[in-house]
């Protein structure tokens with residue numbers, strides 16, 4: 125298609141192509157309409173659509189547009205069989221018209237492409253507030269009624285389609301999970317393109333058409349998503365066809381790209397690796413023809429790229445087509461109402477005519493608008509779309525609403541997981557040796573890749589090595605389509621490890637990959653995972669809503685590993701010390717959120733195996749990557765993780781007597797401190813009865829009424845007793861534990877220590893001291909709450925306080941933690957080890973890669 129840059133000219137009432145701003149100049153468009161030149165103001169190309177097909181496609185488009193207006197306004201009289209009455213108008217007018225005609229247009233043209241080539245195409249609606257459009261298009265193709273049988277293709281079904289839209293007990297206004305052709309709601313704007321790429325990975329036959337709003341295009345995640353093309357391999361992946369919909373406006377202001385010239389847009393998108401096809405116009409005939417031509421060309425290019433790559437005739441990163449579609453916002457709605465321009469302006473964004481029930485003049489305008497689509501010629505006597513139009517839609521699974529890819533559970537195949545016992549870390553006993561917990565998990569992932577070559581990926585903002593998962597690179601590379609040089613490490617177009625320095629892309633690609641029926645995980649710095657708090661929220665909400673529809677089949681869970689966490693930012697300092705990711709996730713519905721704090725490597729393996737088998741959850745797993753003491757064998761870890769929380773007998777005083785104090789912990793670092801606190805207490809306060817409880821599944825602390833994993837009261841009391849004081853060391857903010865144990869026996873006995881946002885670049889142990897969660901603080905706390913032993917404890921209290929002072933001076937003088945801290949390990953004869961604990965057998969000691 126030609127890319128025009130010349131200004132529009134109006135000569136004898138005919139507008140010739142040119143400056144796109146014309147279309148969005150409200151005054152001008154009003155003037156044209158006032159002259160009665162709304163139709164055919166542009167030169168209409170003769171092809172590629174034959175006149176009969178063009179006519180049918182325009183009428184199909186009218187049907188979809190009619191249904192959108194009906195959803196926003198009508199309560200009764202869906203086919204306007206009688207004059208429209210105020211009583212037939214909904215009392216609350218909600219919804220978004222502005223984006224709908226453009227999205228209907230695109231949908232119908234994709235249908236044509238699907239039919240012509242039996243192509244597998246799915247549709248992602250970036251501006252998902254165009255819910256009316258997706259409802260309408262899936263209703264017309266029949267996929268909507270298949271999953272909502274009451275919304276049948278007749279007058280009553282249409283009435284329900286209208287009534288249910290944005291009404292209590294009905295469906296929401298966005299392209300949520302109720303829409304069969306939706307795997308992306310588009311409520312929070314910005315994620316359409318990243319989802320599209322996630323869907324296309326490892327789906328070689330699929331084309332993901334992605335409609336991007338020009339407002340949406342201003343968001344940073346969308347801006348960042350274009351680079352996904354550097355990771356899309358035409359040999360083994362499908363294609364993404366971005367369709368940038370420049371209707372010129374967002375809610376009430378123009379858009380940056382709507383006001384950018386074609387030349388500048390061309391430079392921008394060419395630079396990003398795409399070849400833009402521009403389609404613009406106002407006359408339906410002209411736009412339909414131009415869009416058909418652009419889609420034909422784009423489709424041919426996609427297939428040519430794929431064929432060349434798959435036949436070995438091309439390598440490297442291809443230039444993929446994209447479409448820039450400039451149409452008028454709210455196209456085909458009244459040009460003006462009460463003298464105020466509507467069509468082609470931001471005022472068409474939501475409900476173009478307000479107060480229709482109250483204002484008879486507005487009621488007439490609405491009726492004229494709707495009748496202008498001639499519903500009596502589009503729908504038959506029963507209210508079904510007439511057969512000559514219905515035949516334009518594809519059939520069965522080729523319908524975009526019938527595609528199994530948008531109901532990913534339909535194509536999901538469980539992962540073939542290797543036997544976990546091959547990966548267990550060999551440990552001589554609790555707290556004797558150190559290891560970097562994620563190392564073995566990396567080996568597990570390596571072999572999952574081998575067994576599941578096209579359904580598993582891991583995503584990371586450039587941290588796979590740093591997070592100690594580097595065993596995956598023994599048999600795999602990082603995915604990369606751009607240029608490589610000889611010193612690059614593990615970089616190849618065939619790579620399946622997706623490394624890009626964008627948490628948005630990691631989260632979004634994974635979401636798209638999972639929503640289309642595959643498996644994966646992403647790993648991140650704990651602090652920077654918060655970059656995508658909002659995306660995680662949206663995904664969780666999607667899963668929560670999807671549960672309401674039994675026809676939506678379960679998806680693999682979204683797994684996040686936070687392994688560079690707050691307590692061990694030895695290189696990085698305060699900016700890297702933040703724990704809020706879990707806090708945000710826990711605000712979502714409990715049936716969807718799972719939060720794990722494995723205390724060591726074998727627990728991490730167990731937890732992750734469970735996460736990879738689970739469905740429809742967001743699993744957040746926090747476990748450090750630094751060398752840390754290891755506690756449980758694989759079998760013990762399995763037992764512990766299956767309980768969610770249990771008493772660690774080796775660290776507790778013998779016997780089943782009621783303890784003086786329960787020392788509880790969640791998190792790998794808090795676990796070390798609690799075990800060390802128990803060791804200190806048993807060594808220095810003979811006769812004390814201590815119980816150590818480790819919590820690996822955080823939500824086990826909650827009441828069963830608040831979370832499906834919540835412990836029943838008897839089990840809870842069996843761990844924590846009914847009345848003993850509990851000193852709880854927690855990885856995260858202390859208020860989280862307080863809120864979770866609310867309602868348990870004597871909840872005021874829980875004394876929690878956790879991260880208090882105190883940090884800097886300092887030693888690992890100093891971080892604990894700064895946040896008052898060191899073993900000494902915990903031991904002192906315990907003694908405060910055990911009056912029975914106060915007399916015997918005086919010397920111990922003095923020792924612990926003195927050691928804290930000594931720590932302060934020691935680290936300033938030696939720039940490292942005291943030997944009694946770094947050498948500490950669990951000993952049941954209470955001896956002080958003189959050397960640091962060794963690495964576990966077979967653990968790669970040498971740290972070849974950056975520690976950061």
Ligand SMILES: Cc1ncc(C[n+]2csc(CCOP(=O)(O)OP(=O)(O)O)c2C)c(N)n1
Pocket residue numbers: 220222223251253311312313314336337338339340341343369371373374375379453473
């Ligand atoms: C991240 C985000 N910020 C703000 C909004 C509020 N919002 C809803 S629609 C909209 C305008 C969207 O404009 P555009 O993408 O151009 O869509 P269209 O013109 O097709 O309606 C805005 C800002 C949102 N949904 N998501």
Ligand SMILES: [Mg+2]
Pocket residue numbers: 337338339369370371372373374379
């Ligand atoms: Mg817009």
